[in-house]
Amino acid sequence: xxxxxxxxxxLNGLAGASTLFLVAAGLxxxxxxxxxxxxxxxxxxxxxxYVAVWAAEPLGFWWSxxxxxLAVAVFGAGVEIALLRRIYxxxxxxxxxxxxxxxxxxxxxxLWQWGPEDMLGPRAPGFSGAVEIAGRPFPEYELFLIGxxxxxxxxxxxxxxxxxxxxxxxxxxxxxxxxxxxxxNQKWLFTGVFALGALLAxxxxxxxxxxxxxxxxxxxxxxxxxxxxxxxxxxxSIGGAFVAALLIAEIKAFCIGLGFxxxxxxxxxxxxxxxxxxxxxxLLGRVPAPARGAGGAEPPLEAPSPAAIGALLALCxxxxxxxxxxxxxxxxxxxxxxxxxxxxxSLHFIMGPAGLHSFGHAAYFGLGAYGAGLLLVRGGLPMExxxxxxxxxGGLGAVLFGWFCxxxxxxxLAMLTLAFAQxxxxxxxxxxxxxxxxxxxxxxxxxxWLSSKTAYYYVTLALSAGGVALLWRALYSPFGYxxxxxxxxxxxxxxxxxxxxxxxxxxxxxxGLFAGVAGALYxxxxxxxxxxxLSVPRSVDGLVMVLLGGIQTLTGPLWGAALFTWLxxxxxxxxxxxxxxxxxxxxxxxxxxxxGLTGFLRRRSAA
Amino acid sequence: MTVLAVRxxxxxxxxxxxxxxxxxxxxxxELLALIGxxxxxxxxxxxxxxxxxxxxxxxxxxxxxxxxxxxPRKIWRRGVGRTFQITATFASMTVRExxxxxxxxxxxxLASVFSLARRQHVDEADALLARxxxxxxxxxxxxxxxxxxxxxxxxAVALAHQPRLLLMDEPTAGMAPAERSDLMQLAADLARxxxxxxxxxxxxxxxxxxxxxRIAVLSGGELIANGSPQEVRADAAVRExxxxxxx
Numbered sequence: 001x002x003x004x005x006x007x008x009x010x011l012n013g014l015a016g017a018s019t020l021f022l023v024a025a026g027l028x029x030x031x032x033x034x035x036x037x038x039x040x041x042x043x044x045x046x047x048x049x050y051v052a053v054w055a056a057e058p059l060g061f062w063w064s065x066x067x068x069x070l071a072v073a074v075f076g077a078g079v080e081i082a083l084l085r086r087i088y089x090x091x092x093x094x095x096x097x098x099x100x101x102x103x104x105x106x107x108x109x110x111l112w113q114w115g116p117e118d119m120l121g122p123r124a125p126g127f128s129g130a131v132e133i134a135g136r137p138f139p140e141y142e143l144f145l146i147g148x149x150x151x152x153x154x155x156x157x158x159x160x161x162x163x164x165x166x167x168x169x170x171x172x173x174x175x176x177x178x179x180x181x182x183x184x185n186q187k188w189l190f191t192g193v194f195a196l197g198a199l200l201a202x203x204x205x206x207x208x209x210x211x212x213x214x215x216x217x218x219x220x221x222x223x224x225x226x227x228x229x230x231x232x233x234x235x236x237s238i239g240g241a242f243v244a245a246l247l248i249a250e251i252k253a254f255c256i257g258l259g260f261x262x263x264x265x266x267x268x269x270x271x272x273x274x275x276x277x278x279x280x281x282x283l284l285g286r287v288p289a290p291a292r293g294a295g296g297a298e299p300p301l302e303a304p305s306p307a308a309i310g311a312l313l314a315l316c317x318x319x320x321x322x323x324x325x326x327x328x329x330x331x332x333x334x335x336x337x338x339x340x341x342x343x344x345x346s347l348h349f350i351m352g353p354a355g356l357h358s359f360g361h362a363a364y365f366g367l368g369a370y371g372a373g374l375l376l377v378r379g380g381l382p383m384e385x386x387x388x389x390x391x392x393x394g395g396l397g398a399v400l401f402g403w404f405c406x407x408x409x410x411x412x413l414a415m416l417t418l419a420f421a422q423x424x425x426x427x428x429x430x431x432x433x434x435x436x437x438x439x440x441x442x443x444x445x446x447x448x449w450l451s452s453k454t455a456y457y458y459v460t461l462a463l464s465a466g467g468v469a470l471l472w473r474a475l476y477s478p479f480g481y482x483x484x485x486x487x488x489x490x491x492x493x494x495x496x497x498x499x500x501x502x503x504x505x506x507x508x509x510x511x512g513l514f515a516g517v518a519g520a521l522y523x524x525x526x527x528x529x530x531x532x533x534l535s536v537p538r539s540v541d542g543l544v545m546v547l548l549g550g551i552q553t554l555t556g557p558l559w560g561a562a563l564f565t566w567l568x569x570x571x572x573x574x575x576x577x578x579x580x581x582x583x584x585x586x587x588x589x590x591x592x593x594x595x596g597l598t599g600f601l602r603r604r605s606a607a
Numbered sequence: 608m609t610v611l612a613v614r615x616x617x618x619x620x621x622x623x624x625x626x627x628x629x630x631x632x633x634x635x636x637e638l639l640a641l642i643g644x645x646x647x648x649x650x651x652x653x654x655x656x657x658x659x660x661x662x663x664x665x666x667x668x669x670x671x672x673x674x675x676x677x678x679p680r681k682i683w684r685r686g687v688g689r690t691f692q693i694t695a696t697f698a699s700m701t702v703r704e705x706x707x708x709x710x711x712x713x714x715x716x717l718a719s720v721f722s723l724a725r726r727q728h729v730d731e732a733d734a735l736l737a738r739x740x741x742x743x744x745x746x747x748x749x750x751x752x753x754x755x756x757x758x759x760x761x762x763a764v765a766l767a768h769q770p771r772l773l774l775m776d777e778p779t780a781g782m783a784p785a786e787r788s789d790l791m792q793l794a795a796d797l798a799r800x801x802x803x804x805x806x807x808x809x810x811x812x813x814x815x816x817x818x819x820x821r822i823a824v825l826s827g828g829e830l831i832a833n834g835s836p837q838e839v840r841a842d843a844a845v846r847e848x849x850x851x852x853x854x
Contacts, residue, residue: 300699300748303725474720481724482717485697485708492695496764497683497712506718 004134005257011133013253014246015142018149021245022204023222024229025156025238026197032173032236033193036084036095037411040102042223044198047106048072048205049214050114053121061122061210068206069199076198080191086591088190093357096414097547098590100540103219104583111216112577121209128210141210148207152200153242160238169193173236220536224422227415228268232275234285235411243283247271262430269423273404276416280407299552301353301484303476312555316465323454331453332525337565338457338464339522344545344557345468346514352551353475354507355487356406359414360421361515361542363401366534368394368516369523370428373441378434383447387459387520394516395509397424402508406501421539429531440530444523460521467514472554474510483507541568544586608635610772610804616655616665625651627828629665633804633821635771638795640815641808643825644848649808650776652825656806657689657774658682669772688765688803692777694757696749702760703745706732709767735763739793755786762794766801773798775807779814787811791818816840824848 027041038044048068056064079102087095127144130137160166168189172179180186205214205222229248233240251271252264281287304312322334343365350356372390375381381389401420408416428435435441450456474480485493486500493500523529532538545564549556567585572578611633618626626648633639643649654660656667658679667674674682683689697705703725710728711717736742739759744752749760758778765773778794779787795818798805809815815822815836822839824832832842839845 300701300750476723476725477721478711478717478719478724478727480720481700481704481708482711484699488697488699489695491691492697492764493708494679495683495689495691495695496709496768497680498708498717499680503717 004136007134008136008138009253009257010250011138011142011146013250015145016253017245017249018145019204019208020225020229020249021149021242022152022200023226024233024241024245026200027226028230028236028238028241030194030197033169034084034088034190036099037414038197039096039099039223040106041201041226042219043103043106044072044076044201045205045222046110046219047075048202049209049218050110050119052206052209053119053214054114056122061124065203065206069203072202073195073199077191077195080194083587084194092411093547093551094590097543098587101583101586104579107216107219108577108580116216118213118215120213124210145207153238156238165192224419228272228419231412231415232272232282234282237282237284240282240284272419276404276407301475301552301554304554319461323457327453331457333566333569335457335460335525337562338460339518339525340545340565341558341561342464342467343515343518343542344561345471346511346518347542348546348551348557349471350507350511351546353480353487354483354504356504356508357414358417359543360417360539362534362538363421363424364394364398364512364515365519365538366428367397367424368519369529369533370435371516372520373444373523373529376444377441383524387524390520391513391516394519395513398509398512402505402512406504406508418536421534421536425531425534428534438531440528442528444529445527446524456525460525463517463521467517471514479503548589610635610670611806612668613656614666616652616667617663618651618655618660619663624828626655629830631823631830631833633806635802635804636799637820638798638805638807638818640819640822641806641825642815642822647825648828649825653774653776653808683768686768686771687774688768688770689774690758690761690765690776690778692780694761696757696760698750701746701748702736702741702752703732705749705760706735706763706767709764713768735766738766738797739763755782755790758782758790762797766797770803773803773805775805777809778807779809779811787814788817
């Protein structure tokens with residue numbers, strides 16, 4: 001690599017860092033003050049892109065940028081006032097779920113307004129040419145971006161340190177309760193911060209349009225990148241976001257420059273992993289202060305009564321009778337329900353008792369599906385063996401990723417699991433030769449003796465019910481109790497010799513293995529798999545199922561999975577904009593039942 | 608017999624020397640109170656002994672072996688029980704289940720996936736609860752207990768591993784004055800009866816002087832006195848620290 005190409009790659013990295021910084025800074029600001037992780041931050045970025053492309057046509061690029069940024073800021077303020085204000089008191093997970101519902105709604109709004117095709121933006125007038133640097137042409141617009149990032153950092157710094165409003169923001173970031181006690185009007189402070197964060201995201205998106213087309217897929221990829229940056233830099237630290245954006249963008253640029261563009265995602269992962277092991281709260285982050293009087297204790301997990309066990313067995317019996325009464329589509333739908341019930345129960349296993357809030361559980365579902373598919377298609381193994389061995393891929397993936405994840409807790413953990421899932425997705429998506437890339441794998445059919453819908457339904461019923469029973473049994477074993485002990489009081493657990501981290505790692509791996517079983521079952525029930533099976537929306541499906549059912553209940557995930565799978569099936573078949581409908585339903589449910597459905601019903605019956 | 612020997616322990620935070628050259632020992636069945644005015648280094652000293660902080664210099668020896676560098680759970684395995692200033696129990700479990708957890712850990716049965724946890728070591732747990740007079744509340748969830756009762760649950764949990772040393776950080780903090788002496792009397796009886804060495808910090812001087820066998824007084828990070836309650840009461844340096852030069 002020559003000196004000039006090193007320089008060019010370095011400059012490319014700087015330019016990439018600027019937009020990354022804008023998004024991450026907004027995410028970090030919003031989290032710092034409101035303690036909400038804005039899953040929809042990538043959606044705000046995407047909106048910024050679309051609005052800018054749309055406004056640039058009549059008004060020109062330079063007008064479209066501030067207009068897009070302001071439009072997104074106004075939208076952000078509206079979201080804060082109409083939605084987030086109502087859920088600041090709700091559990092963290094439901095807040096995340098609500099912002100994910102926004103992702104779905106914004107995506108469908110964008111689809112409805114601007115259509116499914118990518119939209120190309122204009123070049124930036126005045127910066128459309130190239131200058132010669134070290135004997136090579138370098139786009140002027142990239143130079144503009146290189147200057148713009150530090151400019152925004154400077155402006156933010158001035159805003160936060162030299163204005164009264166900025167002082168209040170910093171005070172609220174450090175100690176929200178104390179700021180409130182001192183009479184700071186939190187309501188408008190929160191709205192203002194959310195609007196500012198949205199503005200930064202919109203600005204980042206708008207500035208990106210001369211570089212890449214606006215696409216509907218950008219939201220989740222941007223928010224995953226921003227999560228990585230924020231985790232590496234330290235949550236709530238603007239300076240940290242800048243340093244991390246630089247670091248990651250540079251490393252990516254050099255990977256591309258050296259001809260290893262496939263490596264970029266793995267490298268991001270390695271950087272994050274190294275940082276998290278050495279500095280669990282990020283490069284410039286601080287150990288979060290424990291929240292005062294933080295939420296009540298988790299309710300005890302009652303052991304099911306003999307009657308409840310009887311009812312569950314009766315349910316299994318009834319499910320076994322279904323093929324005698326009905327065939328065709330009902331069986332297909334029920335097979336899906338069973339698969340997702342196991343998936344949801346495996347997620348609940350780590351989320352509820354262990355308190356590990358995973359936002360990337362689909363990674364293990366997808367790895368199980370691909371494990372089974374690849375063993376069959378590329379490995380030439382018999383179907384039965386592929387179905388049994390495939391889930392190990394999910395388990396092994398969870399062993400690897402889990403080792404890092406259990407070192408963190410709370411929102412850091414959620415972000416890390418999400419980032420790992422995005423990485424797993426990208427690897428599958430990009431590795432055309434092995435995984436079939438975006439087309440996925442086809443021809444993954446069950447062995448002839450299982451090929452009828454009825455036979456496969458029975459296999460699914462047996463494996464899912466067996467898996468659920470094993471996981472539930474484990475919850476009441478010393479292992480499951482020790483997980484709850486670690487969640488209730490890590491301090492006490494440690495002081496009576498419980499290796500909390502080790503047990504959590506084991507639980508994470510076990511949950512990954514069973515998610516893998518669900519994935520493998522899913523693959524053979526569809527006959528094909530695509531990267532969608534480990535995408536972020538699939539992870540969120542699992543979260544919705546668990547949270548709908550109620551996280552501190554035993555059977556909640558079952559009902560959540562059934563309801564959600566049925567709803568998705570019914571809505572997706574009938575309505576074009578089904579994502580928005582699901583998003584809307586989820587929002588309504590979050591607003592109406594902040595403790596989940598089963599929790600709600602239980603309290604109703606207790607009252 | 609010396610259970611705990613602390614030798615020349617020192618710890619600085621930035622420029623502040625929080626603990627300087629502190630040494631003391633505790634024998635089996637002996638209760639040593641660590642006291643001192645606010646900022647004297649009690650908590651730091653306590654956390655150096657229990658492994659939550661690494662010392663800059665010095666040695667913490669338990670039954671002749673160093674505890675330095677061991678994680679809290681490894682220190683527990685060696686035979687050191689703890690109670691916390693703010694009680695730490697498993698709030699989603701019953702009183703008995705809390706003790707059962709400690710017993711499961713004691714018997715190294717935590718990795719068991721198929722047995723039912725609540726059926727394990729029931730009698731042993733109830734016997735421990737009886738020792739702290741909590742047997743009748745065994746089935747109540749920990750989340751609804753009175754604070755003083757939680758403290759007693761912590762005692763039972765600490766006893767589950769048959770410790771040789773018990774570390775109690777402000778055992779009576781947050782309790783009504785009448786309850787304090789009862790709790791400390793209970794702890795003292797249990798410790799003396801089983802030959803457990805006890806190190807505790809405490810703000811309530813009534814409790815300290817009534818129940819401690821020996822009192823170690825810290826001031827400005829240094830140990831200025833170490834003796835029986837009578838000796839400490841008469842110590843000029845202690846009187847000066849607590850009462851000022853008018854003493």
